[in-house]
Amino acid sequence: MEIRFDHTTLGQRVLFGAGAAATNIAAALRDLGTTRPLLVGGGHAVEVVDQISEQFAVVGHIREVVQHVPAERARDAVVLVQEADADSVVAIGGGSATGLAKIIARDTGLPVVAVPTTFSGSEATDIWGMTEDERKTTGTDLRVLPRVVVYDATLTQGLPPDLAVHSGLNALAHAVDSLWAPRADPINRAMAGEGMRALVPGLRGLRSDIKDVRAHEQVLYGTYLSGVALASAGAGMHHKICHVLGGTFNLPHAPTHAVVLPYVAAYNTEADPDSEARIAEALGTAHAAPGLWDLAREVGAPGSLGEIGFTEDAVDLAAELATAAIPDSNPRPVSQESVAALLRAALRGDDVR
Numbered sequence: 001m002e003i004r005f006d007h008t009t010l011g012q013r014v015l016f017g018a019g020a021a022a023t024n025i026a027a028a029l030r031d032l033g034t035t036r037p038l039l040v041g042g043g044h045a046v047e048v049v050d051q052i053s054e055q056f057a058v059v060g061h062i063r064e065v066v067q068h069v070p071a072e073r074a075r076d077a078v079v080l081v082q083e084a085d086a087d088s089v090v091a092i093g094g095g096s097a098t099g100l101a102k103i104i105a106r107d108t109g110l111p112v113v114a115v116p117t118t119f120s121g122s123e124a125t126d127i128w129g130m131t132e133d134e135r136k137t138t139g140t141d142l143r144v145l146p147r148v149v150v151y152d153a154t155l156t157q158g159l160p161p162d163l164a165v166h167s168g169l170n171a172l173a174h175a176v177d178s179l180w181a182p183r184a185d186p187i188n189r190a191m192a193g194e195g196m197r198a199l200v201p202g203l204r205g206l207r208s209d210i211k212d213v214r215a216h217e218q219v220l221y222g223t224y225l226s227g228v229a230l231a232s233a234g235a236g237m238h239h240k241i242c243h244v245l246g247g248t249f250n251l252p253h254a255p256t257h258a259v260v261l262p263y264v265a266a267y268n269t270e271a272d273p274d275s276e277a278r279i280a281e282a283l284g285t286a287h288a289a290p291g292l293w294d295l296a297r298e299v300g301a302p303g304s305l306g307e308i309g310f311t312e313d314a315v316d317l318a319a320e321l322a323t324a325a326i327p328d329s330n331p332r333p334v335s336q337e338s339v340a341a342l343l344r345a346a347l348r349g350d351d352v353r
């Protein structure tokens with residue numbers, strides 16, 4: 001079979017090692033030639049913050065980070081960075097801390113060192129997001145791609161089990177959805193496959209022992225690969241649906257992804273045997289969608305959209321908005337009716353078999 005594609009690999013350094021966050025952040029800052037970092041977040045990594053503060057002239061610290069990057073806070077942060085004459089930003093936290101650092105980078109050009117404490121995967125993408133007047137705007141910009149990512153599995157060990165599992169399933173959704181996204185190609189599909197192969201056992205490990213550092217390493221490794229795959233391939237049907245559920249109906253980000261994923265997989269894999277095989281192989285199951293559905297039950301994800309606040313009267317509008325956004329690359333054609341049927345099944349929590 002002929003191979004032909006157009007792939008861009010984004011330039012990013014990744015330093016990975018349990019217990020090595022402070023050392024690796026310091027190395028990253030020195031190698032970037034920076035001496036005046038501003039810190040964002042860090043509430044879940046106090047010792048790391050202290051060690052960095054001892055070694056560098058930290059010129060500011062934005063401790064309080066708000067979900068979905070409110071525009072007003074982002075503007076204040078940019079002013080603070082400029083007034084403090086910072087030469088770099090170190091973001092220590094989940095997608096919200098990384099998200100704020102990305103807006104600072106977009107507006108100032110400063111390099112970001114991202115130190116994730118969840119499995120959001122934002123650190124691997126050049127996608128920014130900001131909320132103004134209750135509307136979330138997103139965009140891509142190479143300036144927001146963190147120059148260095150520092151992964152330390154001891155930093156995610158403190159996550160409450162439910163948050164860890166929902167966040168990890170969100171990472172799995174990045175890998176799965178990238179398979180049918182607009183710029184899917186053999187390279188990002190390979191990364192998605194390896195990402196899934198790391199995430200599935202890692203998630204099971206977290207559920208049986210939330211302090212298991214080897215399981216955290218697996219999930220972080222899978223999170224990175226899945227984030228890179230999504231950044232490279234773009235967002236597919238799953239993300240478009242979840243974006244509407246979160247943006248318009250205010251459903252919680254990671255649990256929404258955890259619930260919706262098996263339904264989108266059930267819809268798409270019927271028309272995409274290669275993706276079906278890749279997902280099933282990672283899960284160790286005969287079929288992709290039932291495997292994803294069983295995994296979500298096994299690790300304790302919410303059972304339905306109804307459980308996390310979605311209601312029948314919202315289905316038609318959600319279906320209309322999502323259908324308009326689903327890319328043409330989707331392996332199966334979509335209609336408002338088919339998306340509404342998918343949402344109703346997820347609302348009730350139907351078994352996908």
Ligand code: NAD
Nearest residue numbers: 044068094095096097117118120122125127155156158159
């Ligand atoms: P988050 O950063 O808001 O973290 C969720 C919660 O976990 C917060 O209450 C936080 O304080 C807590 N937390 C973080 N680390 C912890 C730890 N180690 N121990 C205990 N608690 C901890 O949210 P998130 O789920 O990490 O990320 C979601 C956000 O990221 C959303 O706004 C989403 O849109 C964005 N996102 C962006 C991209 C992108 O590419 N731009 C990709 C994925 C997610």
